[in-house]
Amino acid sequence: MENKQSIKKEIILHILVWSCLYGVMLFQSYSRTGVVDVFSNLSPRFLVNIVLFYLNYYVLVPYFLLKKRILIYVLISVFVILVCSYLVDTFLPPEFPIPGTIPGRHSVMSIRAHSLDGFPLQLSKDDIAGNIYFKFRMLIGPTINLMFYFIIGAIIRMYVEWNKNERVREKTEHEKVHSELQFLKTQLNPHFLFNSLNAVYTLSIKKSSDTPEAILNLSELMRYMIYEANKDMVSLEKELNYIHNYIQLQRLRLSNHERVTINIYGDAKGKVIRPLLFISFIENAFKYGTDYKGNTEVKINITINNDNVFFFIKNKIGIIKKSPDSSGIGLQNVQNRLKLLYPGRHELKIENDGDYYSISLTIYIAENEMYNN
16 A cells, blocks of 8 residues: 555656646747747657656666666667657757748758759858758757756666665664664563572572562562563663662662662653663672672762763672673673664773773763653
């Protein structure tokens, strides 16, 4: 149905363009000559231009030029233009009727003139040369005119094909990005679940009284993962609330969490963001930011401006070292997602001085990214 609508619009557009062009040519021609016959003289020539345009548009360009058979295309094009130019000049009346000329001919005089008594009158060399020159000029005019419509047809058809190919390319790229994102999300969800369950497991081993609260926190996190994180965009307020719940879960399992801080500056209302961009960095900080005494030092700052969100996290490097066999899904996942979701619209900086590990991430928010839910 959409394809039929597109074809219908294209036909209407072509009719309107040709009608407007024909009307302008008629007006200019009649205004310049004031001859009534210009309407009947111009119409057949204009019809030839239209036929030549669509011959090139639907046949020559698709079957030769677009298939890179350039030499054949050029030869056929030159032949068609010259033949049409000769036929137009020979058989069609001139656009602007010249008094004293024979219809269908554009010479000022016949090559053979006659005297009053019927005998041939020999023309001088200057007369013959002038007649040939005039004939040449009158032939060049239609040729250039036909070439104009021919070239315009080629340009328009090539643009249409380029535009069509570009739309197909963009659609393919979009589908590729979408499939990659879905794959990354399927990786991230189990990774997050395992880490969160480990936190609850730690509390249960200690038989902590905080275990029920931790389970409730985990349920809130999973609810967000199931109902919100599958959307393309989420409210920044909900994403921040999700981060708060996760940090609270970590605080419950830690024996010493006084140096775990989170500060949020700015107004998140009305802004949206891609889901689950910060959580992997936070998970990583808690995982590797604990020393041998169980002390954890994690500092998180989030600053919200009109056109960007700045995320900063810093953790002290603890006794847990990253294993070479570690999958590293979390950090690699979020870096891949940033490249796909915010190409050219994010800045990521990772630093490691041996004592502290820090990440700075700036995401630039587009003006049309406003939350409507």
